[in-house]
Amino acid sequence: MLLSDTRYRSYTFQFIALLCLIAAVAFLARNLMNNLEAAGLNISYSFLNSASGYDINQRPIAYDSQSTHLRAAIVGILNTLIVAVLACVTATFLGVAAGVLRLSNNWIVARLMAIYVEAFRNIPVLIWILIIFSILTMSLPAPNAFRGDDATSSMLFRAFAFTNRGIYTPLPIMGPGGWLVAGVFVASLIGIWLFRKWATKKLFDEGRMIATFWPSVALFFIPALIAFFVLGMPITLDYPALKGFNFQGGLQIRGSLIALWLALSVYTGAFIAENVRAGIQAVSVGQSEAAASLGLRPRRIMNLVVLPQALRVIIPPLVSQYLNITKNSSLAIAVGYMDITGTLGGITLNQTGRAIECVLLLMAFYLVISLSISTVMNLYNNAIKLRER
């Protein structure tokens, strides 16, 4: 009997399952098309080229109400990426710190970190977003409070203003040669990285330890500062100042961005902390003990022995946390942050009534972003995973 042949049987079942799936998808697609037709609607993306008619507050690229819906979508995409990148970075720092400290021998520190993890992991991120946003709008002063001789609030160092509309900070303005200074700075960051790599190699090859801290600090500041002064101080700071209803000039970090960024960071950070803890605990105690018996100090054991091995356990779940941050950033609309869900999936969808088109585009966007993050992280994972010999 063919049916008793397991190989044949499993192929048959898989084939049948595939047919069912195709049939189901085809049915849904047909249903969609029929109903669209019955309702007199059609799928068309031409609306993307017409003027959007609405304004967006946070605009990484030039945009006004006469720009197209497509441009509004791009502004939304950039805003999504901004908050996602910011939150991924801070969540990673928070998570690694909390995960490591939770294993600390210091009882209080370990407890505090446990409380952090449990409190933040177990309350939905939407609630965190709303709480932080409410605290910002309710507790910080309005720009009006900074006005006049009897102002009730004042700027920090005459450079930073904390208002319920966001935080205003000085913004670097690039004069001629400014980008050169920035280039030098980036080059010195690469230099630091190469230097540290070289130092590690020396340590492993020759057992010679080279102090890296002070040379790194020097590399960080000196070349950029020299370039800055040699080029005649081409970078100036634009300070925010109260003009009319609001602070003008400088950089405005809106309350909605801060709330979203912080909430995503602390929430996802708690999950990452658990991943980190699991990763560290996956490295057998014998390794730390062996390192300790060689006379290494706890911090060096962590950096040289435990973390490099733990990373292999930490990276895969970290990828899904990054994906979560990106997808959760679509909660932005709760605080009026204009991400892609707010522009394309919100106002554009609503004003044009092109629900299907917008939702399909949104799905495609999140799919592409998620797959890209996975790909990059998988490449990194492959680069650091155990080389079997």
Added chain:
Amino acid sequence: MKKTVFLGALTISGLLAGAAAAATLDDVKARGKLNCGVTTGLTGFSEPDASGRWEGLDAAVCRAVAAAVLSDADAVEFVPLTAKTRFTSLASGEIDMMARVTTWTLSRDTDLKFDFVGINYYDGQGFIVPKALGVTSAKDLDGATVCIQTGTTTELNLADFFRANNISYEPVPVETDDEAAQQYLAGACDTYTTDASGLAATRAGFPTPADHVVLPEIISKEPLGPLVRHGDNDWADIVRWSLNALIAAEEYGVTQANVEDKAASSGTNPEVNRLLGTEGELGAMMGLDKDWAKRAIAASGNYGEIFERNLGVNTPIGLARGLNAQWTNGGLLYSPPFR
């Protein structure tokens, strides 16, 4: 990921599955309840009172239709919708009609495939500011932060107004009226802009309404009216004439108190007789019985009574009839004849 896409497609096709069903009247009768889309809470138009009963000008339109169709003014399921979710909800068939301070525009009537059946409030867009701000004209708002509900006509008018006057602003998008009020009162925005009636209603709910003024400029026309899905003309007729019945009732002096008497036997005014079914077969022409309009009027009274109870000068909102007076009193309310 595949699963997500699949589920997404499922949602969308589910979303449109209901749109095709044509005979809304039969659906409503079979269900025994009218699903009526309203705001999430806007005093005077649609808001649950202390006992949870929806009250307001829009809510009264829902009740009138339910009374006409189902003979029970309380057979209404009020579905609260934000400005953003309202059109999807109507298009998908989740609600049978919507009376949600919705502006009649060409694109909503055509491209979005809806039918506006009339206008139950003639409005325009205004700005509210704290008195302390010292602003007396909307043109002084250069650089201001403006709270604005997303997915509304007011959002587009706002952009047009500032562009036309060559001044700048910073929009703070919010989802609901409550959220807007909260942000505005916290000073997170300098001004809130929406339909002037909505501003009056929102202001009435402030702790100290007198500290806030509505600026004189009205920057747009906002004819607010009930709407239904495009394509079911019979149903659109029923909703349209239920609204007209309320307006005509005021014109001819038919009130909640006297409607029973007037409908008992035919009187001297043939128009009233036809409206209340003591003469002619108007109800049957719409697939209803002859008492349909009597019940619609008995539900919450005629248009004037509904207006005075929910929005009028003796309510905290305190709106004058203005454009919303009968045409015989210099307003725009004008029901086509019942003939």
